[in-house]
Amino acid sequence: MRGLQRMVVLGVVASMFVVSGSAGALAAPAGPASGGTPTTGSATDDAPATTASATDAAPTTIDSCTRIAEPGVYVLGEDVLNAxxxxDTGISTGNDTARACILIASSDVELHGGGHVLEGEGYANETGSATTTTANETGNAIPSESENATVASSFDESERSQFPVGVAVRGANGSALSNVTVSNLSLSNWAVGALAANASSTSMVDVNASANANVGIEYLDGADGLVANSTADDNGFAGLYASETRNLTVLGGSFDGNGFLGVNFFGGNEAPVVANATVSGSGIAGIAAVQSSDVVVADSTVESSGGDDRLFGFSASYLFVGVSNATVLDSATRDDDSWAVYATDCANGNGTCPNETESESESGPEASGVGAVTVSEIDVDGSSGPVSFGGADVAVGSVDALDDASPADGAFGLGQGVVATNTTRDAFVDLSTSWGSGRPVGVTNTSFSAENGTPGTEFEDASIAVDGDRVAVSGTIWAPNACYTAALSAVEYDSAGDVLTVAVEATQANASTDTACAQVITEVPYRAVVSLSGPPGAVEVVHVHDGERTVVATTAGNETATEPVIASAAAGDRSA
Structure with missing residues (x-):
């Protein structure tokens, strides 16, 4: 199968891993630790967590790390710090084993955090040295050596979890679980805050999984999962990571300042949905999907993300690599440093995919379905209106965001402030734009000057010269007395008619009551220059007197008017 293989991402100090639940890596969860007297739902340094079970309808209160083995309702009674x-979750992470503070090993469980904090002792790297999650200079969380590591010096290093997880939903021997809810709980200082593996209908609601070394919330090999109104900020690798899931829904929530990815569907995800989410400050991509299918992103915003190309060779607000049928609806990008949307069948930029033959490449995305994306009404920051397109192996972004990114050769402008390029040789795109109103769309600069008026008649004229994206207007407007001058009233764009309107107004230059003005009709010459991000379809010049507007000159965008256009006699005729 073409495309990316499972990745291991190295952190700055300690190695970063994403949990892998591959076959052959599972082991039976460990039983209660020996030493000390077992207690239900609590743990001490001498007697680590034991099994907590619910035998009646009353909620079971837990106050430390534990294993939940029976259906029921469980409540965290207090903050658990330095845990x-x-x-043992039975999940291998390479050389490490994922262990959890709270392991939910039963179906039909509700764990209510009560707003409490479940805080780890800090992530331990492969050498066993203590690390905690801290913020680097860019605000992203990374695992790092810390003088303030909250690990007691008497702690037995041989018992240290190499990959600590705050809350894990994982059945014995990897058996499937269902109907588990974790809610109103804060998880920090773990390798992964919350993990659900081979669990269907598992929900994370009002969970704050922030400042963890690798991932805030992680789903592996499950169906119908839900992450609702949750926060996953400042995690070292990703806010949310999912692999081999079906129908996982992310509804609302914040994913801010995660080192590489805000929300990431990596490998084998079917029909994941992200809706009403806000993602910001992600190094590589705000929302990414890799080798997944039928991805939907709706009503979401990605801000200040992208610019880090180390993982894929490119970055974007919305990134799709080897994805079949990705859809972005009514979403937006803001202040990003890379492509708004990047879809490709490759992870090495332009050209054929790794190990791909010329004949395989020529089959195209329509045959393979890979790299295909549909975008409906995405508001690309720096462009003049929402953009919609369907295509494959194509990248679309704002000109402003990509000024410093040096778009690939062959990139071409689409509308005002939007650029597109291919990401493989099989690319195609069908793009449309709609321009907003109420502001000078696509106008990048204006200049205006007026000369002193001279006595005359109610005469006005204007000439228009269009040179690509530069429009020059020279004209004369009449004024009621010598104290008036000309001013640029507005620069407007009509999206329906593709018409740029330059409005010039006769206005009083000196409003002082003690200034004597010659009470004669005055003719005021002026010149206006408007620079745009693209050539206009047509231009009209409007003169404004006491709020009343009169069109005095028009021309098509590709024409040049060199002779003055004289207004009608009703507006004043020099020959009259």
Whole structure:
């Protein structure tokens, strides 16, 4: 199968891993640790967590790390700080084993955090040295050596979890679980804040999984999961990471300042949905999907993301690599440093995919369905209106965001402030734009000057010269007395008619009551220059007197008017 393989991303100090639940890497969860007297729902340094079970309808209160093995309602009764993850999840992470502070090993469980904090002792790297999650200079969380590591010096290094997880939903021997809810809980200082593996109908509601070394919330191999109104900020790798899931829905929430990716569907995800989410400050991509299908992003905003090309060779607000049928609806990008949308079948930029033959490449995305994306009404910051397009292996972004990104050769402008390019040789795009109103769309600069008026008649004229994206207007407007001058009233764009309107107004230059003005009709010459991000379809010049507007000159955008256009006799005729 073409495309990316499973990745291991190295952090700045300690190695970063994303949990892998691959076959053959599972082991039976560890039982209660020996030493001390077992207690339900609590743990001490001498007697780590034991099994908590619910035998009646009353909620079970837990106050430390534990294993939940029976259906029921469980409530965290207090903050749990500097906790060590002792519950074996049976998931291998390469050389490490994922262990959880709270392991939910039963279906039909509700764990209510009560607004409390479940805080780890800090992520331990492969050498066993203590690390905590801190913010680097860019605000992204990374695992790093810390003088303030909250690990007791007497802690037995041989018992240290190499990959600690705050809350894990994982059945015994990897058996499937269902109907589990974790809510109103804060998880920090773990490798992964919350993990659900092979669990269907599992929900994370009002969970704050922030400042973890690798991932805030992670889903592996499950169906019908839900992440609702949750926060996953300042995690070292990703706010949310999902692999081999079906129908996972991310509804609302904040994903801010994550080191590489805000929301990431990596490998084998079917029909994931992100709606009403806000993602910001992600190094590589705000929302990304890799080798997944039927991805939908709706009513979401990605801000200040992208610019870091280390992982894929490119970055974007919305990034799709080897994805079949990605859809972005009514979403937006703001202040981003890369492409708004980037879809490709490759992870190495333009050209054929790795190990791909010329004949395979020529089959195209329509045959393979890979790299295909549909975008409906995305508001690309720096462009003049929402953009919609369908295509494959194509990147679309704002000209402003890509000024410093040096778009690939062959990139071409689409509308005002939008640029597109191919990401493989199989690319195609069908793009449309709609321009907004109420502001000078596509106008990049204006200049205006007026000369002193001379006595005359109610005469006015204007000439228009269009040179590509530059429009020059020279004209004369009449004024009621010598104290008046000319001023640029407005520069407007009519999207329906593709018409640029330059409005000039006769206005009083000196409003002082003690200034004597010659009470004669005055003719005031002026010149206006308007620069745009693209050539206008047509131009008209309007003169304004006491709020009343009169069109005095018009021309098509590709024409040049060199002779003055004289207004009608009703507006004043020099020959009259």
């Amino acid at each position: 060590s993850a002792t519950q």
